[in-house]
Amino acid sequence: MLANKTALVTGSTSGIGLGIAKALARQGANIVLNGFGDVEGPKAEILALGVQVAYHGADMSKPAEIEDMMKFAAERFGRVDILVNNAGIQHVARVEDFPVEKWDAIIAINLTSAFHASRLAIPAMRAANWGRIINVASVHGLVGSAEKSAYVAAKHGVVGLTKVTALENAASGVTCNAICPGWVLTPLVQKQVDAKAVALGVTNEEAKNVLLGEKEPSMQFTTPEELGELAVFFCSPAGNNVRGVAWNMDGGWVAQ
Numbered sequence: 001m002l003a004n005k006t007a008l009v010t011g012s013t014s015g016i017g018l019g020i021a022k023a024l025a026r027q028g029a030n031i032v033l034n035g036f037g038d039v040e041g042p043k044a045e046i047l048a049l050g051v052q053v054a055y056h057g058a059d060m061s062k063p064a065e066i067e068d069m070m071k072f073a074a075e076r077f078g079r080v081d082i083l084v085n086n087a088g089i090q091h092v093a094r095v096e097d098f099p100v101e102k103w104d105a106i107i108a109i110n111l112t113s114a115f116h117a118s119r120l121a122i123p124a125m126r127a128a129n130w131g132r133i134i135n136v137a138s139v140h141g142l143v144g145s146a147e148k149s150a151y152v153a154a155k156h157g158v159v160g161l162t163k164v165t166a167l168e169n170a171a172s173g174v175t176c177n178a179i180c181p182g183w184v185l186t187p188l189v190q191k192q193v194d195a196k197a198v199a200l201g202v203t204n205e206e207a208k209n210v211l212l213g214e215k216e217p218s219m220q221f222t223t224p225e226e227l228g229e230l231a232v233f234f235c236s237p238a239g240n241n242v243r244g245v246a247w248n249m250d251g252g253w254v255a256q
């Protein structure tokens with residue numbers, strides 16, 4: 001379905017981004033990976049799906065590096081057809097204790113980077129009259145949780161940016177939508193499980209159940225594969241007129 005299309009997924013060396021990149025690659029899209037840590041493993045996983053893959057290591061908190069990445073992708077594949085703004089970090093502390101540099105980093109990586117990548121991707125998408133921008137927000141783009149001020153502020157911002165981007169392009173073939181996962185057991189959440197296990201003096205398994213029990217009636221983690229299939233839907237012909245939604249996949253978290 002996505003043969004001859006190129007998808008750039010930020011923060012795709014791990015977790016949800018890698019899951020989305022693989023789901024799009026299974027549909028035939030060439031992939032531009034981005035993110036830190038092991039690159040060769042994720043690259044090999046994408047190559048095994050029979051598409052082309054490239055990697056750019058832009059730090060998503062740095063606008064000049066984002067510009068360089070978008071140029072690199074256009075030179076390598078001609079155009080970015082699908083942009084998935086996924087890179088993100090977390091830090092947990094009360095407002096009065098929140099380290100200022102962590103606030104700045106979360107806003108830069110989780111929110112501002114989506115603005116930069118989108119503004120740089122939109123002109124070529126408009127020229128082709130086809131494009132998909134998928135912002136990985138969170139249930140925290142829809143509701144709050146204590147001790148996550150920067151993250152919740154950034155993710156609510158991402159949902160707002162999604163709506164405006166969708167509206168500005170509504171009369172074209174360029175759509176913009178957000179995905180709002182609940183708990184997904186990636187390294188980002190494993191850190192929170194570990195912290196809970198230490199705080200409560202319980203095992204890792206028990207800490208997972210406490211975490212889920214607080215928020216998710218399904219008592220199940222959402223998986224990167226499930227989120228990848230939602231991204232595929234947004235890219236499918238059936239997604240042509242889905243514009244500006246913030247779709248939660250959260251085991252019932254936000255339904256409460």
Ligand code: NAD
Pocket residue numbers: 010011012013014015016017034035036037058059060061086087088089109110136137138139180181182183184185186187188189
């Ligand atoms: P993860 O830690 O597994 O992956 C994060 C990715 O972002 C990695 O590839 C990492 O290298 C990259 N990254 C981090 N800082 C970067 C930077 N400055 N520049 C470029 N890349 C950078 O986390 P994840 O859980 O897969 O999170 C992915 C997205 O999903 C984030 O936006 C996160 O907020 C969101 N999300 C996660 C959950 C969850 O439960 N895990 C729930 C809702 C939303």
